[in-house]
Amino acid sequence: MNADTLTTHAPKMLSILRIVSALIFFAHGTQKILGFPAGMDPAAFSLPWIAGVLELVGGALLIIGLFTRPVAFVLSGLMACAYWMAHAPQSPFPVNNGGDAAILYCFVFLYFVFAGPGPWSLDAARSAKPATV
Numbered sequence: 001m002n003a004d005t006l007t008t009h010a011p012k013m014l015s016i017l018r019i020v021s022a023l024i025f026f027a028h029g030t031q032k033i034l035g036f037p038a039g040m041d042p043a044a045f046s047l048p049w050i051a052g053v054l055e056l057v058g059g060a061l062l063i064i065g066l067f068t069r070p071v072a073f074v075l076s077g078l079m080a081c082a083y084w085m086a087h088a089p090q091s092p093f094p095v096n097n098g099g100d101a102a103i104l105y106c107f108v109f110l111y112f113v114f115a116g117p118g119p120w121s122l123d124a125a126r127s128a129k130p131a132t133v
Helices: 003-034 047-064 068-090 100-115 122-127
Strands: none
Touching (some): 003 100, 047 068
16 A cells, blocks of 8 residues: 555544544443443542543544544543543553553543544534535
8 A cells, every 4th residue: 555545544544543442432431330341330429430421421422423622622631630640649650550541542532632533423524514506
């Protein structure tokens, strides 16, 4: 494959990155809020519960690509807070404190703030201009 072919498919790969990362992130919310899989039961309105709601709702919105930029901004901040509040105090090394996923989510979501959702999204469908007759 040449660079032009790869560049042509870059917007579609942005959509795929958004969908796959959101699906995995969404599972963290289903675990905390819906008890699936291998449920947790955080107390209502506790920090883990609030994180779970944001993971569930924000993950769902990112999967379908609706309000992608503002949702990704909030979720990026959530992951930064999760890292510094829950992981960093355990060890300065992400591989030791279990925070590598939080860091990765933080920066992938921050990328979506700037790059947008890609063409396979409700945001793209909403912004498409209707065809004139």
